Amino acid sequence: MCLAVPGRVTEIEERDGTRMATVDFGGVVKEVCLEYLPDLQVGEYAIVHVGFALQRLDEEAAKQTLELFAELGLLQEEFGDPWESAAEAGGAPWDESSRAPKGAQQ
Amino acid sequence: MGREQPGSEGGAAVKYIDEFQDPELARRLLDDIHTTVTRPWALMEVCGGQTHSIIRHGIDQLLPEQLELIHGPGCPVCVTPLEVIDKALEIASRPGVIFCSFGDMLRVPGTGRDLFQVRGEGGDVRVVYSPLDALRIAQQNPDREVVFFGIGFETTAPPNAMTVHQASRLGLTNFSMLVSHVRVPPAIEAIMQSPSCRVQGFLAAGHVCSVMGIGEYPGLADRYRVPIVVTGFEPLDILEGVRRTVRQLERGEHTVENAYPRAVRAEGNQAARAMLADVFEVTDRAWRGIGVIPDSGWRLSARYRDYDAEHRFSVTGIDTREPAECRSGEVLQGLLKPNQCEMFGTTCTPRNPLGATMVSSEGACAAYYLYRRLDLTAAPLEASPVV
Amino acid sequence: MSETTQLLPGTTEPVRPDPAAWTCPAPLRDYPRIVMGHGGGGALSAELVEHIFAPAFGGETLAQLGDSAAVTLAGARLAFSTDSYVVRPLFFPGGSIGDLAVNGTVNDLAMRGARAAYLSCGFILEEGVEMSVVARVAEALGAAARAAGVEVATGDTKVVESGHGDGVFLNTAGIGLIPPGVDLRPQRVVPGDVVVVSGDIGVHGVAIMSVREGLEFGVEIESDCAALGELVDAMLAVTPDLHVLRDPTRGGLAAALNEIATASGTGIVIQERAVPVPPGVANACAILGLDPMYVANEGKLVAFVPREHADAVLGAMRSHRLGANAAVIGEVVADHPTMVVARTGLGGTRVVDLPIGEQLPRIC
Numbered sequence A: 001m002c003l004a005v006p007g008r009v010t011e012i013e014e015r016d017g018t019r020m021a022t023v024d025f026g027g028v029v030k031e032v033c034l035e036y037l038p039d040l041q042v043g044e045y046a047i048v049h050v051g052f053a054l055q056r057l058d059e060e061a062a063k064q065t066l067e068l069f070a071e072l073g074l075l076q077e078e079f080g081d082p083w084e085s086a087a088e089a090g091g092a093p094w095d096e097s098s099r100a101p102k103g104a105q106q
Numbered sequence B: 001m002g003r004e005q006p007g008s009e010g011g012a013a014v015k016y017i018d019e020f021q022d023p024e025l026a027r028r029l030l031d032d033i034h035t036t037v038t039r040p041w042a043l044m045e046v047c048g049g050q051t052h053s054i055i056r057h058g059i060d061q062l063l064p065e066q067l068e069l070i071h072g073p074g075c076p077v078c079v080t081p082l083e084v085i086d087k088a089l090e091i092a093s094r095p096g097v098i099f100c101s102f103g104d105m106l107r108v109p110g111t112g113r114d115l116f117q118v119r120g121e122g123g124d125v126r127v128v129y130s131p132l133d134a135l136r137i138a139q140q141n142p143d144r145e146v147v148f149f150g151i152g153f154e155t156t157a158p159p160n161a162m163t164v165h166q167a168s169r170l171g172l173t174n175f176s177m178l179v180s181h182v183r184v185p186p187a188i189e190a191i192m193q194s195p196s197c198r199v200q201g202f203l204a205a206g207h208v209c210s211v212m213g214i215g216e217y218p219g220l221a222d223r224y225r226v227p228i229v230v231t232g233f234e235p236l237d238i239l240e241g242v243r244r245t246v247r248q249l250e251r252g253e254h255t256v257e258n259a260y261p262r263a264v265r266a267e268g269n270q271a272a273r274a275m276l277a278d279v280f281e282v283t284d285r286a287w288r289g290i291g292v293i294p295d296s297g298w299r300l301s302a303r304y305r306d307y308d309a310e311h312r313f314s315v316t317g318i319d320t321r322e323p324a325e326c327r328s329g330e331v332l333q334g335l336l337k338p339n340q341c342e343m344f345g346t347t348c349t350p351r352n353p354l355g356a357t358m359v360s361s362e363g364a365c366a367a368y369y370l371y372r373r374l375d376l377t378a379a380p381l382e383a384s385p386v387v
Numbered sequence C: 001m002s003e004t005t006q007l008l009p010g011t012t013e014p015v016r017p018d019p020a021a022w023t024c025p026a027p028l029r030d031y032p033r034i035v036m037g038h039g040g041g042g043a044l045s046a047e048l049v050e051h052i053f054a055p056a057f058g059g060e061t062l063a064q065l066g067d068s069a070a071v072t073l074a075g076a077r078l079a080f081s082t083d084s085y086v087v088r089p090l091f092f093p094g095g096s097i098g099d100l101a102v103n104g105t106v107n108d109l110a111m112r113g114a115r116a117a118y119l120s121c122g123f124i125l126e127e128g129v130e131m132s133v134v135a136r137v138a139e140a141l142g143a144a145a146r147a148a149g150v151e152v153a154t155g156d157t158k159v160v161e162s163g164h165g166d167g168v169f170l171n172t173a174g175i176g177l178i179p180p181g182v183d184l185r186p187q188r189v190v191p192g193d194v195v196v197v198s199g200d201i202g203v204h205g206v207a208i209m210s211v212r213e214g215l216e217f218g219v220e221i222e223s224d225c226a227a228l229g230e231l232v233d234a235m236l237a238v239t240p241d242l243h244v245l246r247d248p249t250r251g252g253l254a255a256a257l258n259e260i261a262t263a264s265g266t267g268i269v270i271q272e273r274a275v276p277v278p279p280g281v282a283n284a285c286a287i288l289g290l291d292p293m294y295v296a297n298e299g300k301l302v303a304f305v306p307r308e309h310a311d312a313v314l315g316a317m318r319s320h321r322l323g324a325n326a327a328v329i330g331e332v333v334a335d336h337p338t339m340v341v342a343r344t345g346l347g348g349t350r351v352v353d354l355p356i357g358e359q360l361p362r363i364c
Helices: A059-074 A084-088 B023-036 B048-057 B082-092 B103-107 B115-120 B131-140 B157-170 B184-193 B206-212 B217-223 B235-251 B270-279 B302-307 B309-313 B328-332 B364-377 C002-007 C043-057 C097-110 C131-148 C203-209 C229-238 C252-264 C279-288 C307-318
Strands: A005-015 A018-025 A028-033 A045-049 A052-056 B041-047 B067-074 B097-101 B124-127 B145-152 B175-182 B201-205 B228-231 B256-258 B280-287 B291-300 C069-073 C076-085 C115-126 C151-160 C168-177 C194-197 C244-246 C267-271 C302-305 C327-333 C340-343 C349-351
Touching: A005 A028, A018 A045, A018 C279, A028 A045, A028 A052, A028 C279, A045 B206, A052 B157, A052 B206, A059 B023, A059 B235, B023 B235, B041 B048, B041 B184, B041 B206, B041 B235, B048 B067, B048 B201, B048 B235, B048 B364, B048 C349, B067 B184, B067 B235, B067 B328, B067 B364, B082 B097, B082 B115, B082 B145, B082 B175, B082 B309, B097 B103, B097 B115, B097 B131, B103 B115, B103 B124, B115 B124, B131 B145, B131 B157, B131 B175, B145 B157, B145 B309, B157 B175, B157 B270, B157 B302, B175 B280, B175 B302, B175 B309, B184 B201, B184 B217, B184 B291, B201 B206, B201 B235, B206 B228, B206 B270, B217 B228, B217 B256, B228 B235, B270 B280, B291 B302, B302 B309, B328 B364, C076 C097, C097 C115, C097 C131, C097 C168, C097 C229, C115 C131, C115 C229, C131 C151, C131 C168, C194 C307, C203 C279, C229 C307, C244 C252, C252 C267, C252 C302, C252 C340, C302 C307, C307 C327
Parallel strands: B041 B067, B041 B201, B097 B124, B097 B145, B145 B175, B201 B228, B228 B256, C115 C151, C267 C340
Antiparallel strands: A005 A018, A005 A045, A018 A028, A045 A052, B175 B291, B280 B291, C069 C076, C076 C168, C115 C168, C194 C302, C194 C327, C244 C302, C267 C327, C340 C349
């Protein structure tokens, strides 16, 4: 339901009595209403939906989540997983050897 | 001071998106899911945005075969009731009206036509990114009636509530909103109450919880003995939601977990919730294809009635008709797979949608349509995630 | 209809799924009037041509349904094309409607392997449009023609009443000679062909969106609007045996690939991670809920190249300024004929369908 994207606050100003921010989404800049996160500071990230910052993005929590994912791999066991080579998918698409074996996933 | 350059020319990658699409970490999550699953489970991702991400990244094909992802009703395109769509079409057709909407709603079929056709017939229908854009259009066009189509779930409701509040604060008399907001928890409850319910675990919609918090879910998890995992939208987020739900199911647990802590706090956004309580009031709401779900919607509260487009335009007596052929309601509740509908892929296709679930790319039927075509071609290349 | 009564708000019937009573929207089989999507380069555009224009006009040449037609006149093989230009705003980062009108038609000819020789140019002006605007458009058009090495040989001007146009509409038509041994058309595409794109995709569409009313956002991206004749010459110098070229304008890469898959009866597999999408395009699309594969380009081409020539053609492209970021993005397969399938970064697959109409920002 809800396309919301993390962006970084680069400027905050009051406009017509409304707290507005300039938010940078990796080089794409939009004006965003800050009324729901009034104490958000320049440099912080927020989740933005239809021009509104709806929640502060907790950078520490993000880091911990990614660390958890990385640790999962360490416990991983070897088994014939079919997505082994997924990461290399972009490499050489015209290479015959990159073609899938028939019925690999049944 | 303290201001850094916002990325190099052309822009840098958005932080906190790319990291959560990492193929190597995805593989680790998938490995974990594969080793955890021992028998079939049916999970529902509630939110259309999650469905979109699952289809967009081909995630469902990478999961163990025993896991079924049921695409839930969390898509305003799919569930905004026909009666409201028809009211929108009626209002948008009126001379002097500028009808503003999110892009999603323009192709949703009403009774016999959609907003694109209203525009083709001379209606002034404009796509906006934010409800505040509609407010600005109202300020710039004081001699025109500007109506915003206020649809969506708990995530979109606060921006729309703020917009009505601002209109009131600015004393704008030419702005109104056609409101048809819906709430997730009553829908989960309705799905669980269905006698033929197949859903065994829920991926709750992360951004809904960013606003509302998670307080509404423990009761549901308890009452229906169903795991509910608050889940984000990037591929790794979805895999983590699946992983945690499956882990609970395999252990026979049914608790509420937050797998999206970077954007969801237990209490949600208090300021947004306060605004919602002021501008809206809870009401029964019809969900397209499903029926009326008690307390599942929001409408403008009495003190904002002046901004209610339904009052301003007295849209009544519209002949709302839906043929009985479409079974999207069953699909949205996970009771029927889209391709089990006899209209699927023949009478009903994305180009000629019979039901709203066939309209948007996150609609359950449209998503399924693509895969059925793939299955029909029996192509080994697509049947397998191996490159 | 009795089925609808349960949908009326205010009633509080218990929610009990009853398959017999489920109701659903009325079908929209056809659009009785033109909607914007008919000009979007997607499925609706294709239907318009297929059901109304092609039957009305007849003729074998039109049935080629390419970006431009290949015709033989007095022994000479000519590429012949026309295109109309309606863009808002008229001036955008990196170009204007004048640049588009030249480069669009020049590129349509280039996709047949032809260097544009002559253009016609029709102006449809709205009453009241400022003379300075017309002059700026004309100057941009002239400069683009000189840059592309093409002569504007004939023209026309019409004025429509105020409110009946959008400032300036342009139409250009062009002709050019197709070199001997060159035969570019989708029917020549065969399984095993390699799919090459000449550079970053989605740039023009994002540049336009960034200045469109109601969507405005800041991004340091300019339209990629450019004439591709030289680049095509460089590719044909490697081998005249390229199978098909397309400039993925409206409907983006997805529309171009789908047209070729349909016309050739082959399947196409794209490696998503190999498709060059600059961060500004990716991020703008992330915010607006768009897919870069469906966003318009104005200075890019996609080439279907026999496998044995792929490396050499790619090398030639990369040594040209307009192909510096060229990349192999996929291949043609015998499986799933007429369908375009993308392998995602995670190793899953998805179908890249023909867009229905115009792509709109979404919230969901």
